[in-house]
Amino acid sequence: MLKQLEQQGLLASAKHSFRLDASQLIAISTAMLNPVTLLHGPPGTGKTTTIGGLLFFLRRTLGYKGKILAAAQSNVAVDNMLETAMKRGGLRVLRVGEPVKVRSSLQRYTLRAQVEAAVAKDTTICEAREEQRSLRQQLRTMRKSRRSSGYERKLLYERLDELNALIDKEVRRITQQLLAEAEVVGVTCTGAAGPELAGAAFDMVVIDEGSQASEPEALIPLMKGCRRVVLVGDHKQLPPVVKSSEAAAGGLGQSLFERLMDTGAPSAMLQIGSD
Ligand SMILES: Nc1ncnc2c1ncn2[C@@H]1O[C@H](COP(=O)(O)OP(=O)(O)OP(=O)(O)O)[C@@H](O)[C@H]1O
Ligand SMILES: [Mg+2]
Numbered sequence: 613m614l615k616q617l618e619q620q621g622l623l624a625s626a627k628h629s630f631r632l633d634a635s636q637l638i639a640i641s642t643a644m645l646n647p648v649t650l651l652h653g654p655p656g657t658g659k660t661t662t663i664g665g666l667l668f669f670l671r672r673t674l675g676y677k678g679k680i681l682a683a684a685q686s687n688v689a690v691d692n693m694l695e696t697a698m699k700r701g702g703l704r705v706l707r708v709g710e711p712v713k714v715r716s717s718l719q720r721y722t723l724r725a726q727v728e729a730a731v732a733k734d735t736t737i738c739e740a741r742e743e744q745r746s747l748r749q750q751l752r753t754m755r756k757s758r759r760s761s762g763y764e765r766k767l768l769y770e771r772l773d774e775l776n777a778l779i780d781k782e783v784r785r786i787t788q789q790l791l792a793e794a795e796v797v798g799v800t801c802t803g804a805a806g807p808e809l810a811g812a813a814f815d816m817v818v819i820d821e822g823s824q825a826s827e828p829e830a831l832i833p834l835m836k837g838c839r840r841v842v843l844v845g846d847h848k849q850l851p852p853v854v855k856s857s858e859a860a861a862g863g864l865g866q867s868l869f870e871r872l873m874d875t876g877a878p879s880a881m882l883q884i885g886s887d
Pocket of ligand 1: 630631632633636653654655656657658659660661662884
């Protein structure tokens with residue numbers, strides 16, 4: 613597979629943009645061949661860079677149209693992955709999660725910031741908000757003058773409710789559109805269970821620092837309907853942090869990554885400098 617891809621010159625662009633070495637190219641072709649792939653290597657061996665190269669290769673070279681979810685156990689790891697995919701690969705990313713937990717350079721890519729920017733330009737919402745302001749003003753005047761009937765006020769309140777429902781619907785439409793347009797959606801494993809991604813489906817899920825996620829945590833993004841999974845990590849060094857000794861005794865200390873490694877799932881090891 614790797615030979616074929618190289619012969620056809622298909623990997624050249626990803627290799628150049630991400631300065632990938634031989635082990636990283638093998639890792640990418642392993643992830644292309646298998647529905648479940650484990651990419652492992654000690655710290656600093658280029659695992660996150662490989663994810664960037666893989667996503668770039670899929671999207672930019674192969675024209676893959678599937679939805680991609682880039683998840684990780686920690687917010688920092690999600691941000692690292694998105695920055696790598698964005699800077700070197702120029703992919704369109706969307707960061708789902710609490711903006712306070714997202715690094716400043718990615719703030720404008722958060723779903724919340726993107727929704728706010730789109731809402732500010734949306735004529736339906738702007739007009740509805742303008743009408744709401746005017747209705748509230750009318751209600752204040754009515755209350756002061758005490759001359760209006762209860763029926764008149766009821767009509768105004770009903771209209772305000774209608775406008776709220778209209779705005780909510782439009783915000784939901786904008787959110788869905790942003791999620792549909794993003795080439796890579798980044799979220800923490802637990803964040804994938806949040807309301808923003810309720811009902812969202814992804815064809816491929818990549819989990820960076822996957823060996824640090826407990827198995828139930830890793831399963832959250834994997835429950836989003838994916839058909840291809842790439843788990844990235846270092847099972848030899850960083851197990852999931854489990855504070856409860858009872859939970860650890862029950863098996864939560866073993867990551868899905870490690871368990872799949874033990875079963876002999878397809879894997880590739882990264883070794884920096886393997887040209
Ligand atoms: N093929 C390569 N040649 C030279 N430098 C590389 C290569 N791949 C990655 N790097 C550089 O090595 C450093 C570590 O890369 P990266 O963050 O991808 O590793 P990692 O395995 O994800 O690290 P960690 O275990 O800390 O998450 C980065 O500065 C990256 O730019
Ligand atoms: Mg990394």
